[in-house]
Every structure is written in C-alpha cells, then in structure tokens.
Ligand code: ADP
C-alpha cells in the first residue's frame with residue numbers, strides 16, 4: 177500500500193542514495209544495534225551424552241543466567257523466554273520495513289559451532305515452506321511488500337551470496353551451471369574495492385536478479401550447497417567461514433503514482449541492502465585442535481569476530497558515535513564488507529545463539545559476554561550482587577551514619593552548651609585552686625618562719641638560763657660572757673639530758689608515792705616488827721618511816737572510799753525499803769478486783785440508763801400520739817404516762833450521779849495505779865544502782881587487796897635486804913675492831929722503837945762526846961733497819977685504810 181512508502185526517512189534517503197551511510201547521519205536513529213539471544217533446546221547428541229540444561233532465562237525479562245553470571249539483552253528467545261518464532265516478528269520485520277524505506281540493514285548470527293546459527297538464520301533453506309528460519313521469512317516478506325507496492329513502484333531485487341574464509345572472499349553463486357566446480361577446489365577469491373564515493377564493491381561478484389521468492393530461495397539453496405560442498409572438501413568449512421547473503425533492493429517510482437506524489441521527484445530511486453550474516457563458529461582454537469592450519473583459521477576467525485565486536489561496540493555507544501569516534505571497519509574483511517550496513521543510520525540486529533548444554537557452558541559464557549560487550553548494554557541493578565559488594569554497601573552506609581553522627585555531635589547545640597558550661601566550671605575551679613595554692617604557700621612560709629623564730633628564742637632562753645646558772649654558781653660576768661658558744665652547746669646538751677633524767681625520776685617518785693598512799697594497820701604492825709628486827713639498821717629505818725607515812729595515807733583514803741560507798745549503799749537500801757513499803761500499801765487494797773467490780777457496775781448502769789432512755793423515748797412518742805387525740809381515756813393515759821415519765825427521768829438522773837461517782841473512783845484508782853507503777857520503776861532503778869554500788873565496792877577492795885599483796889612482797893624483800901645489810905655491818909664492825917687493835921699494837925710498837933732509837937742516839941752522842949768515835953753507834957743503826965721499815969709500812973697501810 178502507498179502508506180508504507182510515506183515513511184519520513186525516504187525524503188532524506190533520496191538525495192544521499194545509493195549507499196552513503198555516513199551521509200545519513202543527519203537522521204539520528206536510536207537503538208541502531210539490537211542484541212538478541214536465542215537459546216536452542218538440547219539436541220539429541222547432547223541428550224545422548226547426558227548433558228543437562230545449565231542456562232536459565234528469567235521469565236518476563238530479557239535476562240540470561242548461567243552459573244553466577246547474569247546478562248541482560250534486548251531480547252531473549254528460547255528456553256523459558258519468548259518463543260523463538262517471535263524473533264522474526266520482533267527483530268527482523270522492523271528491519272525489512274527500514275529496508276523499504278531505504279536503510280541498509282543487517283542481521284548477524286553469532287555463536288559457537290552447533291549453537292543453531294544456521295538453523296536460526298535459515299541459511300540452509302531448501303525451499304520447504306515450513307522452515308522457520310529468518311532468511312526465508314525475510315524473502316517472503318520482501319516479495320509480499322514488493323507485490324503490494326507494484327502499482328506505483330518498480331523493484332529491482334538482486335541477491336549475492338559470499339563467504340569469507342581465512343580472510344578471503346569467495347562467491348558462493350559463481351557459475352551456477354558448472355558441475356566441474358566440485359572437482360576444481362581452487363576457488364578464486366574476490367577483491368574488495370572502494371568506489372570514489374566511498375562505497376565498497378566486490379569486483380566480479382555474482383549479483384543475481386530475482387523476480388520471485390522461489391527464485392531467491394533457489395539461489396540461497398545453491399549457495400548453501402556450494403558452502404556445504406566446500407566444507408566436505410575443506411574439513412567442515414561451514415563452521416570456519418562467515419557467510420553473507422545480501423538482498424539489494426532498488427525502488428523506482430513510476431509516473432503513474434498517486435496524484436499527491438506527482439509533484440515530487442519523478443525519478444526517485446531508493447537503493448538499500450539487507451545483509452544476512454551466518455558467522456563462523458566463535459569457539460576457541462584449542463577446542464577444535466591445535467594444529468597449525470586450524471590455529472591460523474582460528475586466528476583469522478577471531479580477528480574478524482573481534483573486529484566485528486569492536487565495530488558493533490563503537491556503534492552501540494551513542495556518545496562515541498556522535499563524537500565521530502573511529503570505527504575500526506578496516507580491521508577485517510568482514511567489517512569492511514559490512515561497513516555500509518553497520519554505519520550510522522543502518523539498523524543491525526545481532527542474534528547470539530547459545531546451547532544450553534552444560535558441556536558448552538564455557539563457550540556459552542564467552543558468547544554471552546561478547547554479545548553483551550557488542551551492545552554495551554548496562555546490566556540491571558539486580559544483577560551481579562556478590563557478597564563483597566553487599567558488605568561494602570553496608571560499610572559505606574555505616575560510615576555515612578557515623579559521619580552524620582560526628583557532624584551532629586560537633587554541631588550538637590545541647591552538647592556544646594553543656595561542654596561550655598563544664599569548661600567554665602573547670603576554669604573557675606582552676607582559678608580557685610591556684611588561689612588556694614598561693615595561700616597555702618604563704619601559710620607554709622609563715623609557719624616556717626615562726627618555727628625558726630621559736631627555735632631561735634628557745635636557744636636564747638637556754639643561753640640565758642645557762643648564764644644565770646653560771647652567775648648563781650659564782651662565776652664573774654666576764655667569765656660567763658667569754659664562755660664559748662661551742663662550750664655552751666655541749667653544756668646545753670648535758671643539761672637537757674640531765675633534765676630529762678630528773679623528770680623521769682620525778683615521775684617515778686610520784687608513782688611510788690601514789691602506791692604507798694593509805695597503808696593498812698596490819699602493814700603498820702609489820703613495820704613495827706620490822707623495826708624491831710632491824711634494830712640499829714638506821715638506813716632501813718628511815719626508809720620505812722617515809723613509806724609508813726605513804727601507806728597510812730593510802731589506807732585512810734581507801735577506808736574513806738569504802739565508808740562513802742557503804743553510806744551510799746545504806747541510803748539506797750533505805751530508799752528501797754521506803755518505796756517497797758509504799759508499794760505494799762497500794763497492793764494491800766486489792767485494787768484489781770475492786771476496779772473490775774466498779775467497771776462492771778458502771779457498765780450495768782450504763783445499760784440501765786440506756787434502757788430507761790429508750791423507754792422515755794417510747795413514752796414521749798406515745799404521748800405525742802395521744803396528744804393528737806382528745807378523748808377521755810387518752811387523757812388519763814396521758815397523765816399516767818407523764819407520771820411514769822417523770823419517775824423514769826428521776827431514776828435516770830440518779831443513775832447518772834452514781835455513774836459519776838463511780839467514774840471518779842475509777843479515776844482515782846487509775847492515778848494510784850500510775851503512782852504504783854512509778855514506784856515500781858523507781859524501785860527497779862534503785863536496785864540496779866545498788867548492784868552497781870556493790871560491784872564498785874567489790875572492785876575497790878579487790879584493787880586494795882592486790883596492792884596490799886604487792887606491798888607486802890616489797891616489805892618482805894626490804895626486810896631481807898635489811899638483814900643482809902645488818903650482817904654485812906656486823907662483819908665490817910668486827911673487822912674494824914680487829915684492825916683498831918692491830919693499829920694500837922703497831923703504834924705502841926712504833927713508839928717503843930722510836931723511843932729506843934732516841935735512847936740509842938743519845939747514848940751514842942754521849943759516848944762520841946766521851947770516846948770521839950761514832951763507829952759502834954752507826955753499826956747499831958745498821959743492825960736494826962729491818963725492824964723499823966716493817967713498822968713504818970704497817971703504819972702507813974693503816975693510815976691509808978682509815979683515810
Ligand atoms: P551452527 O550453524 O551454529 O553450527 P546449526 O544451526 O547447524 O549450528 O545447528 C546444529 C544442530 O542443532 C542442528 O542439528 C540443528 O538442527 C539443531 N538446532 C539448532 N537450533 C535448533 C532449534 N532452535 N531447535 C531445534 N534444533 C535446533
């Protein structure tokens with residue numbers, strides 16, 4: 177229908193035709209490259225090998241999952257995704273539309289050998305109508321459209337079928353009639369030429385004009401056969417080569433077109449191409465064997481596929497395309513040939529074919545990756561969420577939270593205020609602290625000064641005292657002044673020690689005097705006996721006299737204390753007796769019985785009174801009733817009632833009086849009871865006091881007794897000492913007597929000797945005077961020296977002894 181031709185790109189396309197793809201950039205087209213995945217079912221050989229399905233398609237999403245990998249595309253067919261029969265309708269039909277509008281379009285099938293590329297493309301179409309491949313459907317659609325547009329458009333439809341094997345282009349439609357081809361394996365490669373306007377042509381390629389779908393199908397079948405025969409010769413060539421089936425359409429509007437179109441250019445020609453590409457298997461060389469030939473093939477194939485991937489990727493990135501980024505078409509023959517179809521405005525669909533078998537998993541993943549890269553499709557957020565990323569996300573959020581908390585705490589007004597307050601407080605306290613510290617220092621210093629002064633004054637005082645002492649001792653003032661300070665210090669020390677000694681003695685003395693105070697009569701008696709015993713022991717006697725005074729004092733004190741305590745005790749006893757007598761008085765009248773009696777009586781009276789009062793009330797009531805009636809009888813009764821009433825009232829008042837009296841009695845009883853209680857308490861107290869006093873007395877006497885025992889012991893000791901002293905004295909006296917006697921004798925002897933010596937000397941004098949020689953006198957003197965010397969020595973010793 178004419179409407180089909182009204183598509184807007186047509187106008188632009190007319191001027192830039194035939195194939196200037198770069199010129200068509202003026203019409204931006206989004207989604208110039210679409211990627212679809214076709215998952216074929218498990219085929220018999222795979223099932224025989226026991227392979228399982230390892231590919232999952234997310235239902236309702238263009239998403240393929242294999243192991244941990246998830247990929248998203250424009251479309252996913254097969255498996256649990258859309259039905260494969262929708263591939264044409266969703267992906268290819270729009271391309272056919274674009275073709276008729278003048279666009280170059282391309283469909284590429286990519287994937288490993290046996291993944292279903294040929295099947296999906298329908299490259300091996302044999303003419304059977306039930307085949308669901310893309311190429312047959314495209315052919316059918318094109319001819320349907322062309323037929324529909326036949327009225328005002330002339331169509332020139334041609335097909336070409338080439339294959340690229342080891343970077344050489346071969347014509348699959350060459351010499352259709354030749355049967356000898358099979359026998360002539362050396363095919364001639366076709367050269368690629370670039371025309372002046374930049375378009376690519378294949379020199380001498382067969383471009384067969386077709387008038388019908390059947391004719392086209394025949395060419396396709398022949399080409400496929402040619403490829404297949406090649407593969408028999410060249411070791412499964414089909415999977416090692418890229419096959420490109422190209423449909424070119426030239427549309428020429430006829431003059432008999434619709435009236436509204438007649439104004440436009442009469443010679444409009446639209447020329448466009450549809451490339452249907454069955455790419456070589458994408459599997460790696462190692463999988464197909466590692467011999468040199470295969471490796472080379474692999475390298476070539478890989479180069480082509482890599483280049484194709486790069487081109488598609490570059491085209492897929494809209495930003496790059498707009499910036500006019502370099503598209504590496506020249507990297508391979510494949511991309512060069514497809515250059516005009518893969519550029520700018522052309523529309524391309526890539527179908528990645530995959531096998532679901534787990535044995536192909538590695539290749540399948542590679543295919544999916546390639547397809548993903550080719551389209552630059554962003555995977556959805558749900559995908560590829562591994563634990564590390566999740567952990568990172570968690571940590572990041574935690575970090576954010578902490579940062580915000582930090583920010584808050586930094587700028588938190590409440591906390592800040594509090595902090596400031598605290599800081600102020602701290603500074604205040606610090607100030608106070610320093611002040612106090614200063615004060616303390618001052619105080620310490622003054623204290624030290626005072627201490628020093630005290631020491632100094634002490635020193636001065638001591639010095640003065642020393643001087644005073646010296647002065648008292650009769651030293652002259654100058655001597656005192658001259659006394660060296662060093663001497664002073666020594667003296668002071670000795671004095672101090674002396675003072676201490678004296679003080680200690682004084683305290684000891686005090687203690688002994690305290691011990692001796694108040695001695696008992698018996699001790700005095702003992703003392704008398706002791707004195708008798710000692711007799712002339714004067715020293716012991718004086719000691720005993722002084723101790724006697726102490727003991728007497730002590731004895732007196734003790735007796736006075738005892739007396740006082742006894743008095744107290746007696747007093748207490750007296751009081752106790754008194755109280756107990758009082759108590760007895762109270763107890764005499766059996767108050768409790770009385771009280772009970774009165775109380776019961778009181779209660780009875782109360783009840784009686786109440787009964788009376790009730791009766792009175794009743795009577796009054798009756799009276800009131802009677803007063804309302806006026807007959808005779810009632811009057812009488814009224815009087816009667818009144819009498820009764822007055823009587824009752826009398827009784828009540830009497831009862832009240834009695835009750836009052838009883839109550840008074842009871843009150844008195846209570847009072848006396850209270851007094852009794854008080855007395856009881858007092859008695860108790862006195863008793864406890866008495867016990868205490870007795871204890872005290874006991875304690876006192878105990879103390880005295882122990883002291884007395886100690887004293888007696890001391891006395892006994894003293895007695896012993898006295899006896900010893902006496903004995904010593906007697907001994908000494910005897911010795912003395914003896915020595916006195918010796919002395920007397922010796923002195924007598926000495927006087928005798930001196931007398932004799934005198935006599936002798938006088939006699940000598942007289943004889944010398946008479947005879948003139950003193951020789952005999954000297955001889956006598958010399959004869960007696962021993963005697964004299966012994967006496968002299970004895971005298972001397974005695975003298976010394978008495979001194
Ligand atoms: P390739 O061309 O990628 O090497 P083929 O198209 O030759 O792979 O397919 C290999 C085998 O898988 C063929 O026997 C074909 O019949 C089968 N096959 C491929 N795709 C499908 C499909 N969608 N449904 C059923 N069988 C399929």
Ligand code: MG
Pocket residue numbers: 290293294295414415454
């Ligand atoms: Mg194939």
